[in-house]
Amino acid sequence: MWIDLLLVIAGIGLLTLGGEVLISGALGLARRLQISALLTGLVVVGFGTSTPELVVSVDAALINQPGIALGNVMGSNIANVLLILGLCAVVRPLPVTPLxxxxxxxxxxxxxxxxxxxxxxxALGRIDGLILLAGLAGYLAWAYRSERSLQASQPGVSETPDVPGSKDRSVVYIVVATMGGLLLLIAGSRVLLLGAVALARDLGxxxxxxxxxxxxxxxxxxxxxxxxxxxxxxxxxxxxxxILGSNLFNLLGILGVSSLLxxxxLPHRMVVFDQWVLLACSVAVLFMLWTxxxxSRxxxxxxxxxxxVYLLVTFRVFPS
Structure with a gap:
């Protein structure tokens, strides 16, 4: 069991390093191409941070581990809202723009x-996957048009955002970081999946x-x-x-690609519990931000x- 746990930890480490390196390279490319704040913030940052979820879920679907593929996406979205947004809000209240x-x-x-x-x-099948991917394309088009309209009325919003890792990079760095990040992600997903599946069996x-x-x-x-x-x-x-961009990409892009493959x-526990927690998280964020x-902290x-509480219920009520 300890070897399996070490594999999980090593896989997470490789995914984290690969994600950071890939995002750094992508942000360098965005600055070199003078991509707008919209595409840098929404696509590169929001979608770029979801690359570990994408690689793991696609890999899990390919090796016939649908429970991990689905659980990774739903669990990541729940963690993004409750854990990450919650932690960030405790550090500093998080305002939101009307758009x-x-x-x-x-x-x-x-x-x-x-x-x-x-x-x-x-279940989610191939037709569902096509619908989700079409939804992703529609959302990106909607986001682009709405941001262009906002930039036309408020020129200042087109400035490149100061996001972590957004520095001017050489072409060599961009190529090496992008390719190296992808390789680390692929290796990390394989190691993580190997350890996670074995650990699940060990723990029952x-x-x-x-x-x-x-x-x-x-x-x-x-x-x-x-x-x-x-x-x-x-x-x-x-x-x-x-967080909002990552969650949308997880559901539309990752589930779309995974269900195509x-x-x-859906396991029984996701039908009766997790999918409703996911919906409740989305509604809670919208309600709190709207009001x-x-x-707030x-x-x-x-x-x-x-x-x-979600983790407690997961391991006490739905362990299998």
């Missing part, structure tokens, strides 16, 4: 509901539980690092946008407590 609230917050609730409807308590818990907890938190470390550093640097818009049947236009503490 981020009306677009990204509402989209988060709508997409969570869409996944539940498409799965129908049974389901692969879904391991995916929802250990794998999910491990693959969310890039989001945690970027959002926490951004919060400390007072770039709270980046912290909130990173392999049908993803106060920010996430008290609300952040409530999120952290809710995550502790």
């Amino acid at each position: 981020g609230l009306s677009r990204d917050g509402v989209a988060g609730v709508a997409v969570s509901g869409l996944v539940i409807v498409l799965a129908g308590g049974i 818990v389901s692969e879904a539980v391991i995916g929802l907890t250990l794998v999910a938190v491990g693959t969310s470390l890039p989001e945690l690092a970027v959002s926490l550093i951004a919060t400390i640097r007072r770039q709270v818009e980046v912290a909130v946008g990173n 392999q049908q993803l049947p 106060g236009r920010r996430l 008290i609300e952040g503490a409530i999120f952290l407590l809710a995550y502790a």
Whole structure:
């Protein structure tokens, strides 16, 4: 069992390092190409931090481990909201822009509901995957048009955001970082999956539980690092946008690709519990941001407590 645990820890370490290196290279490319604040913040930061989840879930689908593929996405989204947003809000209250609230917050609730409807308590198939990927394309088009409209009326918002790792980089660094980050992610996903599946068998818990907890938190470390550093640097818009963008990409992009490769049947516990926790998290974020236009320290503490309760229920009520 200890060897399996070491494999999990090593896999998480490789994923974290690979994610950080890849994001650094992507941000360097964004600055070199003079990409707008929209594409840098939304696509590079928000979607870039989801690359560990993408690699792990796709890898799990390919080797016929759907419980980990689904659990990784649902668990990561739950951890992103309750654990990461909660922690960041405790460090510093998190305000939100009206556009981020009306677009990204509402989209988060709508997409969570869409996944539940498409799965129908049974499975996500190839047609569902196509619908989710079409939704991702539609969201990106919507985000681009709305941000262009905002930039036209407020030229200052087009400035490149000060996000962690956003420095001017050479072409050699960009190429090496991008390729090296991808290789580290692939290696990390294989090591993590090998250890996680074996650990689930050793502990007598389901692969879904391991995916929802250990794998999910491990693959969310890039989001945690970027959002926490951004919060400390007072770039709270980046912290909130990173989580909202990552969650949307997890559901639309990662589940879309994974279900295209392999049908993803929903374990019983996800049908009766986790998918509703996921929806509740999206609704809670929208409600709290809508009522106060920010996430306060008290609300952040409530999120952290809710995550502790979620973990308790996961291991006490639904261990298998």
